[in-house]
Amino acid sequence: MRYQYVGWQLGINYQVADPQGLDWPYLKQVIDRSADAGMNFLSLMMLSYAYYCPEHDGYAWPVRNPKLEPLRDLDCLNASPRTEFVSRALEYAKGKGFHCQLALNALIWNPAKVAVHYPQSSAQYNAEGQPAAAGWLHCPDSPGAFQLAIDEVVDLLQFYADSPVDSFAFERIGYNGGSCYCSYSRERFAQQTGQELGKSRLHHLIWKGNSTREHLRRYIEAIHQARPGLEVWAHSGGEPEWGHFPHVLEQAGIGTVANHGLHFLPTEQSFHQQLDWLAPLTCVPHICVRDLPTPNYAVAIKTPEMIREYGRWLQDYADQRLAGAMFFNEVRTSERNKQAVYDLVRGWMRG
Numbered sequence: 001m002r003y004q005y006v007g008w009q010l011g012i013n014y015q016v017a018d019p020q021g022l023d024w025p026y027l028k029q030v031i032d033r034s035a036d037a038g039m040n041f042l043s044l045m046m047l048s049y050a051y052y053c054p055e056h057d058g059y060a061w062p063v064r065n066p067k068l069e070p071l072r073d074l075d076c077l078n079a080s081p082r083t084e085f086v087s088r089a090l091e092y093a094k095g096k097g098f099h100c101q102l103a104l105n106a107l108i109w110n111p112a113k114v115a116v117h118y119p120q121s122s123a124q125y126n127a128e129g130q131p132a133a134a135g136w137l138h139c140p141d142s143p144g145a146f147q148l149a150i151d152e153v154v155d156l157l158q159f160y161a162d163s164p165v166d167s168f169a170f171e172r173i174g175y176n177g178g179s180c181y182c183s184y185s186r187e188r189f190a191q192q193t194g195q196e197l198g199k200s201r202l203h204h205l206i207w208k209g210n211s212t213r214e215h216l217r218r219y220i221e222a223i224h225q226a227r228p229g230l231e232v233w234a235h236s237g238g239e240p241e242w243g244h245f246p247h248v249l250e251q252a253g254i255g256t257v258a259n260h261g262l263h264f265l266p267t268e269q270s271f272h273q274q275l276d277w278l279a280p281l282t283c284v285p286h287i288c289v290r291d292l293p294t295p296n297y298a299v300a301i302k303t304p305e306m307i308r309e310y311g312r313w314l315q316d317y318a319d320q321r322l323a324g325a326m327f328f329n330e331v332r333t334s335e336r337n338k339q340a341v342y343d344l345v346r347g348w349m350r351g
Contacts, residue, residue, distance in 0.1 A: 234254050289338075
């Protein structure tokens with residue numbers, strides 16, 4: 001079985017034990033080993049956040065926009081102009097025939113750092129007035145948070161304007177389950193519906209989808225202005241609570257999702273139902289294969305047997321919309337699990 005996209009997503013500074021994040025020799029060996037196994041895809045997560053990763057907090061590239069400087073990871077090698085190496089890695093991976101992707105988790109930021117230059121940013125709040133993720137998950141309805149999301153992706157894509165980047169992937173342009181009830185969302189909801197937020201859950205879900213479509217269209221427009229023709233992927237399972245209905249993602253201009261179903265849907269049947277739900281979008285499932293403890297972020301520890309089982313689930317799903325697999329996060333994966341991934345991919349390449 002041959003897929004269009006098969007490879008790793010890994011964080012340059014996310015969940016990396018070394019204070020300096022990854023370096024060029026490490027990333028080169030990942031690319032070499034991936035190519036030897038028949039992989040053809042590399043996704044680089046260019047942001048970490050101390051809420052889920054106490055070792056690192058901030059951007060993993062040398063930002064140019066001065067308003068973004070408070071959010072740069074000052075310890076990260078790649079975040080310094082003198083030691084930046086991802087541009088070299090992208091060229092190297094492209095030389096081996098890889099599809100190269102950059103990725104960001106928009107709207108999850110250190111609130112104290114955000115407040116320095118984006119004071120009109122608000123956390124997402126539930127109906128009881130409690131902030132999501134201790135105030136780290138920001139609301140796209142707040143003008144400061146949305147502008148920051150635009151500024152960061154434009155800065156990233158402009159910095160790597162001369163590098164072979166085929167796609168950009170994002171997570172979290174949208175809402176959280178049970179939110180948002182911040183003042184900006186309440187005002188936006190009232191203006192667009194003539195109703196008070198919280199009266200009807202169905203009305204709230206419908207509004208979330210329509211509102212998210214507007215935000216995504218503006219976000220993708222900014223991406224294409226910075227990098228015309230670039231593919232835009234969403235790291236999403238099509239969650240209605242996020243506003244990520246499949247038709248909303250498609251209408252906003254997204255054709256491919258890296259769905260995180262295996263994270264939350266622990267049976268083959270439920271995973272296949274998610275793939276059906278995501279039609280007509282192309283799916284490259286985001287498969288967590290981590291088995292090293294992850295501070296502050298509870299994920300089930302994966303085993304080689306589980307990885308082989310996930311491979312069977314993919315092979316059992318015959319729809320043409322299934323275009324590959326993205327394995328995550330290489331830096332928090334033991335050698336035995338990495339070997340299971342590479343063995344699985346070699347089997348796919350043999351057909």
